[in-house]
Amino acid sequence: MKWLDRASLRQRLSFPMIISTILLFVIFQGYNYITTYNLQKENLINRVKVLSNGVGVNLQAALLFDDKVTAGEILNAFSADDIILQAILVKTDGDFFVEYKKDGQISQAPNQKLREQIVKDGYAIGEHSIFILSPVLLNKEVIAQIRLIVSKEELDETRDEALRMFVIMLSFFVICGYFFISKIQKWIITPVSNLNHAIQGIINRGVFDERPQVVTHDELGDLTASFNKMTSKLEERQKQLNYVLKKVEHERDFGEQIITAVQHALFVIDKKGLIILSNEASKVMFPSLSINLLENCNLLDVIQPSNEQDLFEIIDNRKEVDDLLIQTCDSKTLQITSRVLSNQNQVLLSMVDVTEALRSRTQQKLAANVFKNSQDGVLIYDADGKLTLMNPAFTDIFGYQMSELSHIPMLTLFDGHHFTTSTSLITESIQRFGQWHGEVLEKDKFGVELPLYVKASKIIDNEQYGQNSYIFIFTNLSDVKEKERLDHLAHHDVLTGLPNRAKFYKSANDTILSKKGSIGQMGLCYLDLDGFKQVNDTYGHDAGDEVLRVVAKRLEHAVRANDLASRLAGDEFVLFINPVMNKQQLIELANRVIFSIQAPISYKGTLLSVNVSIGITIADYNDGKDVDALLKESDKAMYEAKLTGKGKYMFHKI
Numbered sequence: 001m002k003w004l005d006r007a008s009l010r011q012r013l014s015f016p017m018i019i020s021t022i023l024l025f026v027i028f029q030g031y032n033y034i035t036t037y038n039l040q041k042e043n044l045i046n047r048v049k050v051l052s053n054g055v056g057v058n059l060q061a062a063l064l065f066d067d068k069v070t071a072g073e074i075l076n077a078f079s080a081d082d083i084i085l086q087a088i089l090v091k092t093d094g095d096f097f098v099e100y101k102k103d104g105q106i107s108q109a110p111n112q113k114l115r116e117q118i119v120k121d122g123y124a125i126g127e128h129s130i131f132i133l134s135p136v137l138l139n140k141e142v143i144a145q146i147r148l149i150v151s152k153e154e155l156d157e158t159r160d161e162a163l164r165m166f167v168i169m170l171s172f173f174v175i176c177g178y179f180f181i182s183k184i185q186k187w188i189i190t191p192v193s194n195l196n197h198a199i200q201g202i203i204n205r206g207v208f209d210e211r212p213q214v215v216t217h218d219e220l221g222d223l224t225a226s227f228n229k230m231t232s233k234l235e236e237r238q239k240q241l242n243y244v245l246k247k248v249e250h251e252r253d254f255g256e257q258i259i260t261a262v263q264h265a266l267f268v269i270d271k272k273g274l275i276i277l278s279n280e281a282s283k284v285m286f287p288s289l290s291i292n293l294l295e296n297c298n299l300l301d302v303i304q305p306s307n308e309q310d311l312f313e314i315i316d317n318r319k320e321v322d323d324l325l326i327q328t329c330d331s332k333t334l335q336i337t338s339r340v341l342s343n344q345n346q347v348l349l350s351m352v353d354v355t356e357a358l359r360s361r362t363q364q365k366l367a368a369n370v371f372k373n374s375q376d377g378v379l380i381y382d383a384d385g386k387l388t389l390m391n392p393a394f395t396d397i398f399g400y401q402m403s404e405l406s407h408i409p410m411l412t413l414f415d416g417h418h419f420t421t422s423t424s425l426i427t428e429s430i431q432r433f434g435q436w437h438g439e440v441l442e443k444d445k446f447g448v449e450l451p452l453y454v455k456a457s458k459i460i461d462n463e464q465y466g467q468n469s470y471i472f473i474f475t476n477l478s479d480v481k482e483k484e485r486l487d488h489l490a491h492h493d494v495l496t497g498l499p500n501r502a503k504f505y506k507s508a509n510d511t512i513l514s515k516k517g518s519i520g521q522m523g524l525c526y527l528d529l530d531g532f533k534q535v536n537d538t539y540g541h542d543a544g545d546e547v548l549r550v551v552a553k554r555l556e557h558a559v560r561a562n563d564l565a566s567r568l569a570g571d572e573f574v575l576f577i578n579p580v581m582n583k584q585q586l587i588e589l590a591n592r593v594i595f596s597i598q599a600p601i602s603y604k605g606t607l608l609s610v611n612v613s614i615g616i617t618i619a620d621y622n623d624g625k626d627v628d629a630l631l632k633e634s635d636k637a638m639y640e641a642k643l644t645g646k647g648k649y650m651f652h653k654i
Helices: 009-064 068-080 112-121 153-205 219-261 280-285 299-303 309-317 355-373 392-398 423-433 478-491 501-515 532-539 541-558 583-598 627-644
Strands: 084-091 096-101 123-125 129-138 141-151 265-269 275-278 324-327 333-340 347-353 377-381 387-390 435-443 449-461 467-476 521-530 564-569 572-577 601-603 606-608 611-620 649-651
Touching: 009 068, 009 084, 009 129, 009 141, 009 153, 068 084, 068 096, 112 123, 112 129, 153 219, 265 280, 280 347, 299 309, 309 324, 309 347, 377 392, 392 467, 423 435, 423 449, 478 501, 501 521, 501 564, 501 572, 501 627, 521 541, 521 583, 521 627, 532 541, 532 606, 541 564, 541 572, 541 583, 541 601, 541 606, 572 583, 583 611, 583 649, 611 627, 627 649
Parallel strands: 611 649
Antiparallel strands: 084 096, 084 141, 123 129, 129 141, 265 275, 265 347, 324 333, 333 347, 377 387, 377 467, 435 449, 449 467, 521 572, 521 611, 564 572, 601 606
């Protein structure tokens, strides 16, 4: 119980007491209730059985002579006990003989479960009544049975009385517990909390004017009084210490202000290399070390140079250097200048972190190499529209040299003589939005058309007084376009342009896998054209191809953008619907598809007509069904739709 370890003192004192008290109370009351209830139940059942046995003895003669009138009068003896609602005398062969009802009352017969319990135990307790089976014996042989229905009110009163007592006792325990906890709060929790608050004020805020009040005259009261005396002494000592510190700080202020004003990191070291003094800039340069730890540390430990030899010479030989570059183990580059102070045992070192400056210089060289070796053609113009840079890739793509385009201003570059892209479109987009990009078809120097992706951007250089530069990047898409064309052919039907069987299987399987574990449904519609064979036989395969193309377009328009319409083979199509909100959604889709495909198709002046039969299946994401299972279900439903008539849909029946 880790939470109890983190609980407050009040909770740790109160929780065990409350839990143990409630637990003992519940156990005691529960045992008392069960014992009382069972005793009352046994007494009631025994009372009824004794009366029933007496009635059974009197019924022997009436049963032997089949005298129902006498038997009915004997059964009326049950009226002596108000809890008996009904008594039915049944012979051993199961025939009804006679019955008694209290005030003509009709009680509900026991259900199957209660009947089984009556046969097993001789009685059963229902929701409103008790059912008792009492045999009528003659010479130890059962000649009939009395089925008794007894009121359960006495047992219910026993239960209600036990519950009332439970509530009364629980209220008493709650009141006693509240009183006890309030006393704990007053005698223990409040004094400890006040004392803790005063201690926290000294530790966290340095406040000594809080004095907890002595509320008890016991050990806690003595502890509080002792704490107040200790606090008074600590407050006096703190005032004396503050006075001394202010005097010392005032004397050091002037020197520290001068050192702090220097932007370079300054260190004063002794002959062993220990840091005697450092300024604020040194803490900024080495943030991993606290202000107090820099002093009295070895300079080599602070800088951690990858090569210590140069610093050893400065420390051991009091060597003065200017702009010495030192590489550290954490990849910093420091520029160090050292001077020997008047005290020959001390050296002043000034350090500047030049890592970013060297990195910027390296990045400039890297950028130049990237520009030179990029596979994309690049043109850069200055603010006046003059060409300033061209990389070799541009020459490889278009065949132009720098000298051929350097005299052409940027605004007339795309003027139709060199490139076919509209100048106004590019310049307007750059001026308004700072960039333009798009796919274009341009001609190189030799008139060969090239598919390109062009990106133009305006760059503001703040270091050059906010002047603009313009960069054009040309990417050759010849290989990309060819790859896209081949990929499209591999996954789409040549005639209709719809995804083919392979594309359908991949897309549907990917969806099923991605939705596994989610809540929702998907649907599959299997379509087969009605009357398509007659069109082929009557008007030829060209007419059939035209029908398939038109049907494909209509199917694409009938589904949503995230659904999938595919052609499997011949005149068979599938619609993969994801997600499916309800069955009505697929009904509306099926009606929409049937209505759309029934519309006439014009072919060479002739109106062609086909219909469609649709089989539909719905599956939850977690059903574990794959694409083949969904196809089989929808295919079976489609054939059932065909059997019922053309131009109809049918759902798969589970």
